[in-house]
Amino acid sequence: MNNTLYIKSTDELRPFLELAGYGCYSRQQMKQRLEKAGTYDKRIEFLNVCLSPTYWHYSRQGKERRFSFHGDAYHRLHNYLTPIFAMKSLDIQWLLCYLMILAVLNRPETQQTGMTYSDLQDTVIQALYDLLLPHLQQVPFRNQADWKKQLKESKLDHKNTLSLALQLYHESWASQIRRRAKELVDAGLITSQREGKELRYRLVPAAPLLTAPETRRFAQVLFFYEGAALLRLPGCYLSQRYPEYPLPHYQVRHHRLLSLSNDPQVYLLLQALRSGQAVSFSYRGTPKEGYPVKVWIDAYQREYIRLREVHQCATYRIHRMSRLRLEKQAVKAVRKEKKTKQQILLRIHYQDIAGFRKIVAKIQDHFPEAEAEAESMHTALCSIEVQDGRSLIPWLRTLHPAVEVVTDSTGKLRDRLQKDFEEALAQYE
Structure with missing residues (x-):
């Protein structure tokens, strides 16, 4: 099964649909607005396959094609964009696993009592191997890890069928069965009940058949449900089982197209x-x-x-x-560790009192509580505190050479500034 065209998640498709809904962006403009620009061509190809040209087509403006949606959102009760989300790719491993789980639970000996997960896993894996081994009896390298290379070099017939059978034969079915069983429970096709440390799975019994008047009324309810309910709700596609009944003559208002x-x-x-x-x-x-x-x-x-x-x-x-x-678990508060502030000692060099006051004013613009103490006739010391001393590097460069870093609690800030100044001087030599 070729999955290259189809998608497994609609998360990336949703912002693409919103941009495409405007109908005014070119290919280049769309790529600039998408988080992953490389997905544009794949999404366009996907929409070209699953949507009718009646609602999705393009217009030419010079050398560019601008795709857009057209038509009435109320053209029919069923939103015509639904095929986009109905055509998500389904791996053949998933499909085969679904069918095998349902077939095993539908056996007469398990319909009433069900099966524990360990028994279900063993039985499904054995049924899968019983299905695959007849196709692989003539393959001498079926248990070898490099089966892809050997199959390519072999002269066996029907290589496509053998490749698929070997791929399924080497699949990690234990993890597949657990996930697919959970999805079947979520879909309401089977039930699970904990017994001790294991889950027991049972097939949901079939509902009794409806009479003709009941079926007609049920179909009308489904048509309304389909038009008003969320797409992911169970049963939103169930009306497709009743194509013989006409669609009702009403519309769901205020239902935005996208x-x-x-x-x-x-x-x-x-x-x-x-x-x-x-x-x-x-x-x-x-x-x-x-x-x-x-x-x-x-x-x-x-x-x-x-x-x-x-x-x-x-x-x-x-x-x-x-x-x-x-x-499943409650959201826990994340403890934020208090970061210790970094102590930095600065030496101010000045010629006169006016120059000294000017430099101190620049420092106090960033650190209002900073105070300078005289060290000698033309120098003074000033101590400041900061969370990250490296964040001050651009600011300290603007004060050079009037302000010098004497010490800092990490011992790295002075060395970093000295290295930067040496690299800058080397550019002029």
Whole structure:
């Protein structure tokens, strides 16, 4: 399965969609505004594949192409941008693992009692190997680590099929099964219940069949749910099972065209708000962590979250959040160690009282509490305190040669200034 065109995360696609929604940026202008400029061509190719030209096309302005969205957001009940998020790439390992877990739990002997995780893992791995080994019986190097190189040099037929079978044969299935089982639980297809130190998994029993009038009413409910609910909510695609029923004659108002790109994030935030869980995310490259207090939309349909952090409450725009996840543990306050201040002793050189006062005034502009004491006829000593002495290097250069660093508590500031002055003098020799 070729995943190069499709995506596994919509975090980077969301800011791209917002910029593309303006319809006025050229390729170069878009690249300047994206965090990862190299993803522009890949995102354009992705949208060209999954969206209809009716809604997504470009216009030429000179030698440049400017892509933009066109059409009515209320053209139909189902937002036509949904395919962008429905076409996320699915590894064949994931798909095979899903099917095997469901097949094992659907066996007659396990439908009622279920299976512990260790038994489920062993049974699924054995079923996977039983499926793959018939394709690999004629491959003498199937257990060797350099199977890719040997397959390339061999004269075996159907190399594409063998390559896929060998890739699946060498997959780390133990970690795959644990993750895929958790996702099936989240999707409501199987249940998990802790028994001692292990989880026991069971297949969710099938619901009774609906009558024809019940099915019709249920389809109408699903059509409304599909138009109003968040994209990530369970069942938002369920209406596709009833294509024989016509769409209802109403529209959902105030539904911004690109707002569904935030739906997965909004869904997780609402989950955290309801359960009282903490969330963590990246906001313009800065990690954030806290408890959601409120989610709201302003008059311009921009979505915001109010977050209670360790030392403050802050508001963030949901569209600019990425790598959002729920945290199981409580947010702990980070202890900040008190930094000791660095003591710096300066020697002031002057010719007359006027010059002395002028230099002291410059020092007191930065350090109002600094006081100078006479050392000799034309020198005085002044002591200052600062968190980081290196931050004063540019300022101290402007005072040279009237001000000299005598000592500092780290013993590095004077040496650094001396080295800088020697390098500067070497440029004039």
